Amino acid sequence: MAGAAPITHDVLTIPRKIPGGLPNLIGMSRAEMRDALIEIGTPEKQAKMRVGQIWQWIYVWGMRDFDEMTNLSKDYRAKLSEHFAISLPEVVTRDVSNDGTRKYLVRIAGGHEVEVVYIPETDRGTLCISSQVGCTLTCSFCHTGTQKLVRNLTAGEIIGQVMLVRDDLGEWPEQGAPKDEQRLLSNIVLMGMGEPLYNFERVRDAMKIAMDPEGLSLSRRRITLSTSGVVPEIARTADEIGCMLAVSFHATTDDVRDTLVPINKKWNIEELLAALRAYPRLSNSERITFEYVMLDGVNDSDADAHRLVKLIDGIPAKINLIPFNEWPGAPYKRSSNNRIRAFADIIYNAGYASPIRKPRGEDIMAACGQLKSATERARKSRAEIARDAGV
Ligand code: SAH
Numbered sequence: 001m002a003g004a005a006p007i008t009h010d011v012l013t014i015p016r017k018i019p020g021g022l023p024n025l026i027g028m029s030r031a032e033m034r035d036a037l038i039e040i041g042t043p044e045k046q047a048k049m050r051v052g053q054i055w056q057w058i059y060v061w062g063m064r065d066f067d068e069m070t071n072l073s074k075d076y077r078a079k080l081s082e083h084f085a086i087s088l089p090e091v092v093t094r095d096v097s098n099d100g101t102r103k104y105l106v107r108i109a110g111g112h113e114v115e116v117v118y119i120p121e122t123d124r125g126t127l128c129i130s131s132q133v134g135c136t137l138t139c140s141f142c143h144t145g146t147q148k149l150v151r152n153l154t155a156g157e158i159i160g161q162v163m164l165v166r167d168d169l170g171e172w173p174e175q176g177a178p179k180d181e182q183r184l185l186s187n188i189v190l191m192g193m194g195e196p197l198y199n200f201e202r203v204r205d206a207m208k209i210a211m212d213p214e215g216l217s218l219s220r221r222r223i224t225l226s227t228s229g230v231v232p233e234i235a236r237t238a239d240e241i242g243c244m245l246a247v248s249f250h251a252t253t254d255d256v257r258d259t260l261v262p263i264n265k266k267w268n269i270e271e272l273l274a275a276l277r278a279y280p281r282l283s284n285s286e287r288i289t290f291e292y293v294m295l296d297g298v299n300d301s302d303a304d305a306h307r308l309v310k311l312i313d314g315i316p317a318k319i320n321l322i323p324f325n326e327w328p329g330a331p332y333k334r335s336s337n338n339r340i341r342a343f344a345d346i347i348y349n350a351g352y353a354s355p356i357r358k359p360r361g362e363d364i365m366a367a368c369g370q371l372k373s374a375t376e377r378a379r380k381s382r383a384e385i386a387r388d389a390g391v
């Protein structure tokens, strides 16, 4: 663990309740917003233009107040605020690591919490967002996997994570940020809590908002979705989202992958590879990222590295080696640096990029696979969760 000195831990209570339970404009697709505007009496002929105007205020300027939408009439603004909210999830805490990584604990409707991590680098800033509270899957090395699925996030809650971090970075023109500078938040990875392909429609809708050229305008190449291997949804991801794909591969035999990533029992390595082989063509993206967590004595031998290279033969790929991030009670140890380097060399010599992921934000437990909201205890039963949520 890194030294504790310059870390900050702020308890933030930014009240962001949606007044009166009004429908939230954030998270609606353009088509949904259009229907919603027509429903409150916007003439059909004007609806598309109104969506364009409101969309710009929200996603280009970062405005949250209808009153400031000065190209709309006063009466129309009043009507909008009567019927809609522009609202983000609540930020409960923000931790800043001594390497600049920021971890946010974010509260969503129902009182549940998810984590969001911002990782600044010299030429970019990557935001790691969550798609579910907890996860239905039980990968044995993953902290989130010890937490049962509580619920899927809505599209508004998913894109809301991007927006609230832009708020915190002061990156909206509304906050004085110059529009053409290199972006602080330039990349999104769906590598936080949850399995994004088990919440497909909402993740897709949120990423469409992120990619909208007249809004947040992030290129699809700057969005990476990580899946544990939900095979039937992979072709759909190419077709309906078209972002970059990462896959939690982690093993080179079905036996080992069955224990590490149990979804392998449903769709094994062979079936997964077939879906991955088709992805670059279907999505017109260059290559797939294979994530491979390095677990001491489990999946890190030279033989594993050679098998891995053979398995992915013909797939344009980069192999991202992730030193295991330990968490209290974890049943594995991180492979030694020498072992990781030897493994990386075999892959590199076979012609693949094999970067070793530098753990970031370790001092604030923000690293990959360590995310778990502090208030959700491990292995709660569904009944307990329902009781706590008051449902
Ligand atoms: N559910 C998706 C995305 C979230 S996990 C998935 O499984 O791909 C993001 C990445 O972190 C995955 O590759 C996951 O396998 C990895 N990961 C999980 N726990 C980890 C840990 N303790 N140390 C290192 N990587 C971990």
Ligand code: SF4
Pocket: 135, 136, 137, 138, 139, 142, 143, 144, 145, 146, 192, 193, 194, 195, 228, 248
């Ligand atoms: Fe879920 Fe991904 Fe963790 Fe597996 S690694 S338990 S799929 S979040």
